Amino acid sequence: MPGEMTGDADDVVPTPTPGLDGERRTALRTIGRGLGLLAGGCLGGMVAALPASASASSARGTRADAALDIQVLQTAASMETLLVDLYGAALGTGPEGRNAPSALAIAAMPDVTARDTLVRLLTETQAHHREHRLAFQTLTTALGGVQQNDPNPKFASGVAAADVSNPLRLVDYAAVLEKIVTDTYTLDLTLVENVRAKEALAGVMAVEAQHLAVLRVVGALLRDDKSVLVRIPIGNDLVNLPAAMAVIAFPRAMDDVTSSSSVAEPQSGAVL
Amino acid sequence: MTNLSRRRFLGAGAAVVAGTGAGVACGGGGSGDGASDTTTAAVPALTGDVAVANLVAGLENLVLDIYDALLAAASAGRLGDVPAVVGAIVATARAQHIEHLAVWNQVLQAGGKPAVNEADAGLKPTLDSRLAQVVDVGGAARLALLVEEILADTYLKAIPTLADPESVRAAALMLATDQQHCALLRYALGEVPVPEAVQIPDKAAS
Numbered sequence: 001m002p003g004e005m006t007g008d009a010d011d012v013v014p015t016p017t018p019g020l021d022g023e024r025r026t027a028l029r030t031i032g033r034g035l036g037l038l039a040g041g042c043l044g045g046m047v048a049a050l051p052a053s054a055s056a057s058s059a060r061g062t063r064a065d066a067a068l069d070i071q072v073l074q075t076a077a078s079m080e081t082l083l084v085d086l087y088g089a090a091l092g093t094g095p096e097g098r099n100a101p102s103a104l105a106i107a108a109m110p111d112v113t114a115r116d117t118l119v120r121l122l123t124e125t126q127a128h129h130r131e132h133r134l135a136f137q138t139l140t141t142a143l144g145g146v147q148q149n150d151p152n153p154k155f156a157s158g159v160a161a162a163d164v165s166n167p168l169r170l171v172d173y174a175a176v177l178e179k180i181v182t183d184t185y186t187l188d189l190t191l192v193e194n195v196r197a198k199e200a201l202a203g204v205m206a207v208e209a210q211h212l213a214v215l216r217v218v219g220a221l222l223r224d225d226k227s228v229l230v231r232i233p234i235g236n237d238l239v240n241l242p243a244a245m246a247v248i249a250f251p252r253a254m255d256d257v258t259s260s261s262s263v264a265e266p267q268s269g270a271v272l
Numbered sequence: 273m274t275n276l277s278r279r280r281f282l283g284a285g286a287a288v289v290a291g292t293g294a295g296v297a298c299g300g301g302g303s304g305d306g307a308s309d310t311t312t313a314a315v316p317a318l319t320g321d322v323a324v325a326n327l328v329a330g331l332e333n334l335v336l337d338i339y340d341a342l343l344a345a346a347s348a349g350r351l352g353d354v355p356a357v358v359g360a361i362v363a364t365a366r367a368q369h370i371e372h373l374a375v376w377n378q379v380l381q382a383g384g385k386p387a388v389n390e391a392d393a394g395l396k397p398t399l400d401s402r403l404a405q406v407v408d409v410g411g412a413a414r415l416a417l418l419v420e421e422i423l424a425d426t427y428l429k430a431i432p433t434l435a436d437p438e439s440v441r442a443a444a445l446m447l448a449t450d451q452q453h454c455a456l457l458r459y460a461l462g463e464v465p466v467p468e469a470v471q472i473p474d475k476a477a478s
């Protein structure tokens with residue numbers, strides 16, 4: 001894996017947050033330990049008493065519910081900022097401009113069509129993440145929280161230190177981050193109460209999963225020296241696209257969280 | 273694949289993902305009062321997580337029927353030359369939908385309801401009509417994309433209504449996988465693989 005993600009399992013066990021009800025604190029600690037939800041645990045039963053819908057919860061919601069929802073949204077915004085910045089650097093629009101290592105790497109790609117396709121994909125993906133951040137920020141303030149504008153501190157140093165000095169490393173690293181946000185929002189969906197927050201997280205998570213699939217495929221093609229197949233539209237070259245791309249794009253029926261260090265817990269990007 | 277052979281397959285699939293439905297068995301979104309052999313028309317309407325499981329299980333069966341038909345057409349040479357990646361997408365996605373179906377049937381059975389092994393009756397005529405019009409690989413990929421979008425949108429719409437966190441998580445993971453099916457199908461079709469910034473459930477079944 002290119003670059004290093006900071007933190008280990010012990011570091012990311014969330015600290016119980018004053019004001020959160022006991023059941024949801026317990027659920028958060030469970031997430032911090034890697035969930036184990038597929039192992040047949042009874043988390044479902046443990047929190048079954050939670051309201052069935054956010055509309056119901058908004059009617060009888062508590063300040064603790066709103067506090068956790070706000071933390072989730074702030075952290076989501078902070079993760080989106082990380083991604084906007086990563087793609088911005090690669091597109092030469094970050095603080096280092098066209099001298100950013102990832103921007104230089106893309107500019108040097110010998111296959112011009114593959115380069116232009118990658119630039120297009122990164123541009124569109126960055127635009128998506130800008131929209132995601134805005135959605136999460138808007139919801140945060142609508143719930144009475146403070147807008148989060150900074151990158152997530154748990155992952156920021158790892159992203160800054162990541163080696164993205166060639167296109168493959170960049171694409172692989174972007175895939176790592178897209179997987180992190182996909183996993184994070186999936187877990188968030190089991191925590192939030194507000195229905196608008198649920199809808200936003202689900203609608204955004206679904207798109208992050210698609211970004212992940214595309215990056216996995218592009219990364220595999222670059223790794224196998226098949227950049228000639230990085231094309232939109234791919235046209236007649238479709239016959240040359242390896243069958244393995246299917247398993248690479250969606251390797252599991254349920255691509256669950258594999259490590260507790262690979263999620264951004266609600267507290268990790270929260271601001272007061 | 274016949275219903276019988278699929279049921280056999282589902283038995284194995286259910287064992288693989290047995291843990292996934294355990295939370296539902298523990299927490300229970302359903303309000304079932306015991307197993308029933310009757311059809312849904314003869315019992316009170318399903319509610320809550322069990323109702324969602326019933327809906328999406330029917331859709332998963334529908335997707336499997338469509339994929340079975342597409343694979344049969346390809347094997348019979350009725351779609352012309354099929355690029356390897358297109359065949360792999362359909363075969364891999366099909367296997368993953370079998371796992372998804374097994375999860376929802378576990379949810380249903382944990383709620384005291386019968387497993388669903390038939391395609392959604394509401395959408396089946398429409399999609400069978402589309403299937404009858406498929407004459408080439410492009411048409412097959414477009415139909416596959418359509419059924420994946422319907423299923424993904426249905427999961428997206430259902431997630432905020434689910435009560436049990438295990439059901440929420442399962443639906444979210446399946447939504448992600450189905451959207452990945454969509455992305456690669458679009459790439460194969462020469463389209464922008466991720467066309468929208470935020471998914472909207474405009475094709476959701478109900």
